[in-house]
Amino acid sequence: MAATHTLTTRTRAGTITGIAALAFLAVAVILPAFASRSLIQDLFFILTMLTLAQFWNLLAGYSGLVSVGQQAFVGFGAYMLFAATILWGVNPVAAILLSGVFALLLAIPTAFFAFRLSGAYFAIGTWVVAEVVRLTVAQWQAVGGGTGTSLPRDARDAMWGVTWIEAAFDVRSSAARDILAYWLALALAAATIGGIYWFLRTRRGLALAALRDNVEAAKSVGVDAARMKWIVFLVAAFGTGIAGGLIFLQNGRISPDSAFAVTQWTAFVIFIVVIGGIGTIEGPIIGVLVFFMLQELLADFGATYLIVLGCLGIVIMLFARRGLWGLISDRTGVQLFPVRRRLIAPARGPAGQTDEGGGHND
Amino acid sequence: MTLLETHGLTAHYGDFQALFGVDIRLDTGETVAIIGANGAGKTTLMRSITGVLRGAADQIRHKGTAIGHLMPDTIMKRGIVMVPEGRKLFPSLTVEENLLIGGQHKGGRDLGDRIDSFLSRFTGAPDPVALAAGHDGTGIWTLDTVYDLFPILKERRHNPGTALSGGQQQMVAIGRALMSNPAVLLCDEISLGLAPVVIRDIYAALPKIKAGGTSVIVVEQDIGQALKVADRVYCMMEGRVTLEGRPDAISRDDIHAAYFGAPA
Amino acid sequence: MIWIDTIVQGVLLGGLYALFAAGLSLVFGIMRLVNLAHGDLIVMGAYLILVVVSVLGLNPFVAALVAAPVMFSIGWVLQKAVLNRTLGDDILPPLLVTFGLSVVIQNSLLEGFSADSQRISMGPLETASVAVGPVTMGLLPLLTFGSAIAVIVGLNQIFYRTAIGRAFRATSDDPVTASLMGIRPDRVFATAMGLALVVATIAALYLGTRSNFDPYVGPARLIYAFEAVIIGGLGSLWGTLAGGIIIGVAQTVGAAINPEWQILAGHVAFLIVLLVRPRGLFPRAVD
Numbered sequence: 001m002a003a004t005h006t007l008t009t010r011t012r013a014g015t016i017t018g019i020a021a022l023a024f025l026a027v028a029v030i031l032p033a034f035a036s037r038s039l040i041q042d043l044f045f046i047l048t049m050l051t052l053a054q055f056w057n058l059l060a061g062y063s064g065l066v067s068v069g070q071q072a073f074v075g076f077g078a079y080m081l082f083a084a085t086i087l088w089g090v091n092p093v094a095a096i097l098l099s100g101v102f103a104l105l106l107a108i109p110t111a112f113f114a115f116r117l118s119g120a121y122f123a124i125g126t127w128v129v130a131e132v133v134r135l136t137v138a139q140w141q142a143v144g145g146g147t148g149t150s151l152p153r154d155a156r157d158a159m160w161g162v163t164w165i166e167a168a169f170d171v172r173s174s175a176a177r178d179i180l181a182y183w184l185a186l187a188l189a190a191a192t193i194g195g196i197y198w199f200l201r202t203r204r205g206l207a208l209a210a211l212r213d214n215v216e217a218a219k220s221v222g223v224d225a226a227r228m229k230w231i232v233f234l235v236a237a238f239g240t241g242i243a244g245g246l247i248f249l250q251n252g253r254i255s256p257d258s259a260f261a262v263t264q265w266t267a268f269v270i271f272i273v274v275i276g277g278i279g280t281i282e283g284p285i286i287g288v289l290v291f292f293m294l295q296e297l298l299a300d301f302g303a304t305y306l307i308v309l310g311c312l313g314i315v316i317m318l319f320a321r322r323g324l325w326g327l328i329s330d331r332t333g334v335q336l337f338p339v340r341r342r343l344i345a346p347a348r349g350p351a352g353q354t355d356e357g358g359g360h361n362d
Numbered sequence: 363m364t365l366l367e368t369h370g371l372t373a374h375y376g377d378f379q380a381l382f383g384v385d386i387r388l389d390t391g392e393t394v395a396i397i398g399a400n401g402a403g404k405t406t407l408m409r410s411i412t413g414v415l416r417g418a419a420d421q422i423r424h425k426g427t428a429i430g431h432l433m434p435d436t437i438m439k440r441g442i443v444m445v446p447e448g449r450k451l452f453p454s455l456t457v458e459e460n461l462l463i464g465g466q467h468k469g470g471r472d473l474g475d476r477i478d479s480f481l482s483r484f485t486g487a488p489d490p491v492a493l494a495a496g497h498d499g500t501g502i503w504t505l506d507t508v509y510d511l512f513p514i515l516k517e518r519r520h521n522p523g524t525a526l527s528g529g530q531q532q533m534v535a536i537g538r539a540l541m542s543n544p545a546v547l548l549c550d551e552i553s554l555g556l557a558p559v560v561i562r563d564i565y566a567a568l569p570k571i572k573a574g575g576t577s578v579i580v581v582e583q584d585i586g587q588a589l590k591v592a593d594r595v596y597c598m599m600e601g602r603v604t605l606e607g608r609p610d611a612i613s614r615d616d617i618h619a620a621y622f623g624a625p626a
Numbered sequence: 627m628i629w630i631d632t633i634v635q636g637v638l639l640g641g642l643y644a645l646f647a648a649g650l651s652l653v654f655g656i657m658r659l660v661n662l663a664h665g666d667l668i669v670m671g672a673y674l675i676l677v678v679v680s681v682l683g684l685n686p687f688v689a690a691l692v693a694a695p696v697m698f699s700i701g702w703v704l705q706k707a708v709l710n711r712t713l714g715d716d717i718l719p720p721l722l723v724t725f726g727l728s729v730v731i732q733n734s735l736l737e738g739f740s741a742d743s744q745r746i747s748m749g750p751l752e753t754a755s756v757a758v759g760p761v762t763m764g765l766l767p768l769l770t771f772g773s774a775i776a777v778i779v780g781l782n783q784i785f786y787r788t789a790i791g792r793a794f795r796a797t798s799d800d801p802v803t804a805s806l807m808g809i810r811p812d813r814v815f816a817t818a819m820g821l822a823l824v825v826a827t828i829a830a831l832y833l834g835t836r837s838n839f840d841p842y843v844g845p846a847r848l849i850y851a852f853e854a855v856i857i858g859g860l861g862s863l864w865g866t867l868a869g870g871i872i873i874g875v876a877q878t879v880g881a882a883i884n885p886e887w888q889i890l891a892g893h894v895a896f897l898i899v900l901l902v903r904p905r906g907l908f909p910r911a912v913d
Binding site for chain 3: 066068117119120123128135136139262263267270274278304306309310311
């Protein structure tokens with residue numbers, strides 16, 4: 001058998017995805033010209049939740065780091081945006097980057113503590129840190145202490161690009177700010193998905209997948225598990241912090257309870273990933289759409305909505321561990337974001353099938 | 363009378379097939395030895411009989427009842443008990459507790475069994491109480507008689523099981539299995555890793571075990587030891603039975619061929 | 627002198643946290659399950675006691691006796707039907723399923739009982755106290771601490787003196803070999819969860835009588851409980867009590883310095899212990 005085998009992650013669906021994604025992005029960018037303000041707000045919500053879900057999925061689905069304390073990074077990132085804007089006069093749009101940087105800085109001590117706890121107790125460690133950050137921020141009087149604060153009017157008006165959008169789309173400044181936030185969320189979600197997709201296809205990313213599948217085997221081929229966990233945790237904190245900053249920039253108001261809400265920033269995110277399909281890039285995308293539809297349908301029922309969501313998450317975890325995307329992918333064999341390397345063998349003639357004798361030896 | 367038999371028994375670990383139609387038989391009062399090299403499928407056979415690996419119901423029969431699909435605890439409560447390879451004492455338990463736990467579930471009439479028995483009327487699942495009904499777990503073996511059999515265990519009864527020497531641990535494992543007064547005792551590689559003098563002491567207990575009404579299957583790599591104690595011998599290779607016979611009726615060459623697969 | 631009082635109150639508070647934590651410790655010790663819904667199950671127990679008290683007009687202690695077998699059954703069925711399916715090498719399913727369960731329980735309680743805060747009335751016992759030298763101790767906190775000790779002694783007796791305790795330890799060591807001894811591991815786990823919820827009922831009694839509660843208070847209590855378990859060393863019941871006391875004392879001392887620091891001080895104490903002794907104060911030799 002002299003014919004060459006090639007190693008590829010490319011699939012036809014993957015190529016189609018690439019083209020479709022570009023077309024989709026183009027439409028999404030010009031959408032504010034036609035769409036209503038409420039649709040833009042809904043899309044903002046979907047895109048930011050999707051970003052949070054992708055990062056949580058990177059942690060739990062690809063690295064086995066089940067964090068129930070991601071609200072620490074959402075909240076801290078958001079608070080640092082407010083602090084930078086109110087206290088240091090930074091333009092809110094620029095301050096979004098600071099949200100990420102400060103979340104990253106917070107992630108260093110968090111990881112230091114939480115990584116001391118193995119397995120499931122890692123989750124508890126992240127939760128405790130999130131509580132500590134929430135309680136500490138609630139003592140910070142300059143940003144409103146326990147009751148929180150609003151983004152000052154002059155800071156909002158100073159946001160880069162808002163006046164241009166007002167003129168271009170002929171809208172009021174509040175609608176223009178929503179459009180700006182939407183574009184930023186779109187860019188963030190696209191960068192997140194693109195970045196994670198790219199990362200998972202690099203040598204490091206493949207090592208991560210190896211680590212998830214078999215720690216011992218990964219070690220034996222020289223994957224440094226501890227280092228990978230640190231990298232993933234810090235990257236996820238950075239992205240989660242940016243998303244947090246953006247969410248509360250659009251919101252305009254912040255309080256410790258809303259910024260560090262475990263239900264909103266962790267429970268919902270976990271359900272999105274689990275329902276959509278943990279450990280895949282497609283999963284959170286499906287999940288966030290299902291989540292949004294459920295919310296639209298059941299939002300008026302309050303607690304019932306959360307009960308349904310919780311039960312759905314439990315049922316999926318018990319009976320279809322790979323989520324809705326897993327079900328779809330198993331039925332159709334489609335992979336939109338192929339990250340697995342497949343061995344492509346050259347076409348075999350009939351002679352190729354009988355050349356090696358059967359029988360197992362153990 | 364046939365006590366336990368397998369019929370065309372197959373077993374798989376995922377995609378890997380480990381047994382290819384194994385037929386063995388154990389008669390009441392017999393001692394049967396199963397010999398074979400590493401990887402021949404002996405331990406898989408034991409795991410199948412005890413229900414750790416479950417398969418088709420009628421590939422294994424005990425007193426005529428199909429048991430191949432039953433859970434290990436139900437099979438144990440029918441009186442088929444194993445001394446597992448590597449002894450597998452419970453490290454959190456003392457010697458005496460290890461022995462006691464062997465006897466505490468005999469007969470199988472606990473609340474969980476009764477609940478499952480009740481539910482089985484509706485689900486069609488096996489009824490654990492009915493299936494365990496033929497064996498009440500009474501007989502000669504109690505804590506005292508096990509201590510008589512292996513006096514050293516009484517001295518060390520409050521030690522953790524895993525603090526004992528290999529031979530003593532093996533005695534605990536055998537005693538633990540005897541505590542339920544089994545009808546069938548499966549001994550998986552009980553001489554593995556032990557000094558010859560220790561092996562002799564352990565095998566010295568076999569006649570007393572048989573006298574208590576227990577039929578025995580020993581899985582051995584030590585062919586000489588197996589031939590010495592067995593009424594009949596099976597040899598396995600690559601998941602199949604390659605030889606069956608009485609120790610005095612089979613030659614060394616037969617065994618060599620059955621064991622290694624090549625003519626001597 | 628004020629400091630002695632603060633520390634004594636902290637120790638007594640630690641008894642309450644140890645009660646919250648004992649069930650967690652038990653469940654983790656036997657089946658390595660980290661139950662994120664434990665706090666909500668305790669709150670559910672408190673509502674159950676409340677219902678028994680108001681419907682049957684019973685004394686809260688008697689009501690807890692009525693509630694305990696109900697909670698045992700809930701735990702048994704929950705473990706047998708749901709949680710046993712999640713056990714294995716993968717840590718995701720148990721965490722995510724119990725997390726989902728936590729959300730479901732919280733919101734079901736919200737549907738059933740509204741968000742109003744409730745309290746189980748103990749009558750004059752609530753304010754009764756005894757003075758020992760310079761320190762005045764509330765009777766109810768003392769009772770809580772005594773119950774915590776009684777629960778731990780009781781659980782240790784079950785573990786080391788009974789047949790079911792042997793089965794717990796054997797199954798925890800090696801479920802496959804345990805099944806060869808006639809033990810059905812899924813039933814042992816179900817029994818353990820039932821027992822954990824009986825302990826949770828006792829915790830619920832004091833949760834509901836010592837302070838107000840609403841459907842959302844579970845997670846906040848659970849976090850102290852987890853801290854106690856981790857500080858104590860996973861699976862060690864006396865360690866859990868020590869952990870609870872550390873959290874309790876840190877909280878009362880923190881509150882004495884600045885009332886707003888109470889909860890923060892507890893968490894900080896936890897992080898400090900984690901820094902100094904990552905495996906807790908009394909780690910198990912065999913793990």
